[in-house]
Amino acid sequence: MPFADSTREEAREIIARYPETRSALLPLLHLVQSAEGSVTPDGIAFCAEQLDLTTAEVASVATFYTMYKRHRTGRHHIGVCTNTLCAVLGGDTVWASLSNELGIGHDETTADGEFSIERIECQAACTHAPSVTINWEFFDDATPASLSDAVAKLRAGEDVQSTRGPAIRDFRATERTLALPDDGLAAEGPSADHRMLAGLNAAKANGLPLRDTAEGATS
Amino acid sequence: MTTPLTPILTAHWDDPDSYTIGGYSRHGGYSALPKALAMEPDAVIGLVKDTGLRGRGGAGFPTGLKWSFVPQNDGKPHYLVINADESEPGACKDIPLMLANPHALVEGVVITSYAIRANHAFIYIRGEVPHAIRRVEAAVREAYAAGHIGQNIHGSGFNLEVVVHSGAGAYICGEETALLDSLEGRRGQPRLKPPFPAVAGLYASPTVVNNAETIANIPYIVRNGVDWFRSFGTEKSPGFKLFSVSGHVRNPGVYEAPLGITMRELLNYAGGMREGSELKFWIPGGSSVPMLTPDHLDLPLTYESMAEAGTMLGTATPMLFDHTVSVVKAVTRWNEFYKHESCGKCTPCREGTGWMTGLLETFEAGHGKESDLTVIDDICGQIAGRSFCALGDAAATPFPAAMKYFRDEFVAGTHTAADDAFNPVASTVLTGAVTR
Numbered sequence: 285m286p287f288a289d290s291t292r293e294e295a296r297e298i299i300a301r302y303p304e305t306r307s308a309l310l311p312l313l314h315l316v317q318s319a320e321g322s323v324t325p326d327g328i329a330f331c332a333e334q335l336d337l338t339t340a341e342v343a344s345v346a347t348f349y350t351m352y353k354r355h356r357t358g359r360h361h362i363g364v365c366t367n368t369l370c371a372v373l374g375g376d377t378v379w380a381s382l383s384n385e386l387g388i389g390h391d392e393t394t395a396d397g398e399f400s401i402e403r404i405e406c407q408a409a410c411t412h413a414p415s416v417t418i419n420w421e422f423f424d425d426a427t428p429a430s431l432s433d434a435v436a437k438l439r440a441g442e443d444v445q446s447t448r449g450p451a452i453r454d455f456r457a458t459e460r461t462l463a464l465p466d467d468g469l470a471a472e473g474p475s476a477d478h479r480m481l482a483g484l485n486a487a488k489a490n491g492l493p494l495r496d497t498a499e500g501a502t503s
Numbered sequence: 504m505t506t507p508l509t510p511i512l513t514a515h516w517d518d519p520d521s522y523t524i525g526g527y528s529r530h531g532g533y534s535a536l537p538k539a540l541a542m543e544p545d546a547v548i549g550l551v552k553d554t555g556l557r558g559r560g561g562a563g564f565p566t567g568l569k570w571s572f573v574p575q576n577d578g579k580p581h582y583l584v585i586n587a588d589e590s591e592p593g594a595c596k597d598i599p600l601m602l603a604n605p606h607a608l609v610e611g612v613v614i615t616s617y618a619i620r621a622n623h624a625f626i627y628i629r630g631e632v633p634h635a636i637r638r639v640e641a642a643v644r645e646a647y648a649a650g651h652i653g654q655n656i657h658g659s660g661f662n663l664e665v666v667v668h669s670g671a672g673a674y675i676c677g678e679e680t681a682l683l684d685s686l687e688g689r690r691g692q693p694r695l696k697p698p699f700p701a702v703a704g705l706y707a708s709p710t711v712v713n714n715a716e717t718i719a720n721i722p723y724i725v726r727n728g729v730d731w732f733r734s735f736g737t738e739k740s741p742g743f744k745l746f747s748v749s750g751h752v753r754n755p756g757v758y759e760a761p762l763g764i765t766m767r768e769l770l771n772y773a774g775g776m777r778e779g780s781e782l783k784f785w786i787p788g789g790s791s792v793p794m795l796t797p798d799h800l801d802l803p804l805t806y807e808s809m810a811e812a813g814t815m816l817g818t819a820t821p822m823l824f825d826h827t828v829s830v831v832k833a834v835t836r837w838n839e840f841y842k843h844e845s846c847g848k849c850t851p852c853r854e855g856t857g858w859m860t861g862l863l864e865t866f867e868a869g870h871g872k873e874s875d876l877t878v879i880d881d882i883c884g885q886i887a888g889r890s891f892c893a894l895g896d897a898a899a900t901p902f903p904a905a906m907k908y909f910r911d912e913f914v915a916g917t918h919t920a921a922d923d924a925f926n927p928v929a930s931t932v933l934t935g936a937v938t939r
Contacts, residue, residue: 475516
């Protein structure tokens with residue numbers, strides 16, 4: 285078993301959150317993926333052992349969800365939304381450009397192990413189309429140039445800031461956050477960006493009052 | 504007269520600390536909780552029933568009524584599960600809400616749990632949004648530290664544990680029973696109903712599953728009352744709503760307005776269509792509801808008015824597409840999505856989405872066979888109402904709606920590829936003659 289004692293300790297911590305242990309399976313799969321970069325047979329065996337399930341039961345779950353990768357992933361994972369709205373607003377172009385630049389296709393990894401890329405479905409960031417994620421952190425309003433620049437910086441080990449979140453770490457670090465979300469980064473990034481504030485700013489520009497009476501303001 | 508925007512959930516998103524307990528409490532946050540705890544749980548349910556609040560996740564089911572279905576004094580544990588699996592194409596309002604105002608959701612969770620007598624609540628957030636997960640997790644921790652969650656909350660004798668749970672990438676988990684299976688550590692596949700979750704939900708116990716925005720309304724309702732809430736919106740669609748407006752508009756973003764505002768008014772607030780652009784079609788609430796045209800811009804965005812127009816309010820997250828966009832391409836891409844996300848449990852959806860998508864792709868490529876339009880329509884008829892859950896119905900939605908308004912474009916797909924009829928470069932907001 286390649287998993288450290290600390291991973292076992294973290295697994296126990298996750299399991300303890302739930303009234304029934306099997307509920308811990310999704311976070312545990314994120315945990316083993318953070319340790320190994322993908323969900324390996326060892327990772328499946330680890331989850332099965334922790335939860336008293338068979339490896340077949342764990343594998344059936346791991347294969348259902350697209351975020352669990354069953355083959356080697358890159359240090360960084362880049363997702364480009366090519367669902368309808370993002371696609372027509374430029375997602376198809378951003379995807380083609382990224383795929384050409386890295387010389388790989390959907391769900392593939394560069395030979396140097398730096399990048400995996402994926403055509404993703406709606407990321408709930410349609411107001412920020414074309415929506416791109418780097419290690420699942422928002423990289424909003426992407427263009428071929430902005431993404432190419434980010435790829436170059438990540439390759440050079442330079443900082444790339446998420447548009448609504450922390451400095452980009454790596455794929456495994458995000459997977460760890462999904463298992464253990466208290467990673468100390470909640471205060472990174474703005475409360476809201478200009479698109480999230482579009483309505484509030486329009487209301488203020490129109491001199492509209494706040495309507496929450498607990499504020500002491502009324503209509 | 505123009506319907507005014509009503510920033511309520513969004514009122515303080517421009518505060519640099521809006522997502523912290525300090526920022527939330529400064530504007531009256533957590534003042535609803537002691538008020539609710541001083542009421543009988545049934546009185547809280549009654550209050551929410553009287554407001555007429557309807558679920559903000561898409562179906563619009565009355566929230567208070569849903570809560571009242573939970574059997575009381577049944578000796579079983581009760582659960583509250585928040586559906587924050589926002590994945591509907593077009594919908595982007597729950598994620599912004601959790602980034603900027605997670606404490607409204609958390610306070611709502613505590614009050615709702617008290618009302619339905621649940622001592623354990625789960626907030627299920629899709630896995631692809633780590634920053635929203637962090638913000639909600641931090642909010643829950645702050646609320647524990649402040650005594651708003653935990654044992655004997657503010658001396659009321661009420662105990663509550665709240666767990667933030669990350670999903671792992673599956674649109675189907677937005678369906679409430681699939682979400683429950685997923686939360687139980689299984690493949691996220693829908694369950695046969697009945698029994699409904701209110702009777703046999705999480706761990707076969709009575710469970711309320713509510714959308715994140717729905718529950719974020721609760722503290723404001725408890726604070727300000729029924730008349731205040733009903734002063735927004737219409738009789739059948741009371742209250743205010745987060746409208747995320749996206750597409751070929753000048754200022755896409757989140758606009759909070761009373762239900763009943765029109766698309767034309769929202770479009771004006773969003774700065775109108777981008778320069779040199781003409782609205783071609785729009786979708787009021789996610790790709791799973793039928794599309795509309797510029798002829799429908801003056802209809803009130805309410806559950807009842809959208810139903811009359813043959814569509815649904817859905818998530819109330821309008822997507823607007825201009826004259827540069829091929830309807831055939833748009834519909835094909837949505838169908839590829841439904842095919843990808845079909846969970847495979849039932850045959851009509853699993854097989855039907857594949858067949859439909861394959862045929863639609865021939866029209867997008869410009870070599871469709873006109874008689875196949877009837878075949879696609881027939882497949883839609885075989886899926887809608889015959890699949891296990893609403894994903895199948897959703898998959899059968901975009902094509903018939905598009906045919907109603909744009910049949911000619913599909914017929915053109917028998918000889919001309921979508922990308923030849925509509926230059927894809929023109930529809931982007933990246934470069935080109937038409938810019939945002």
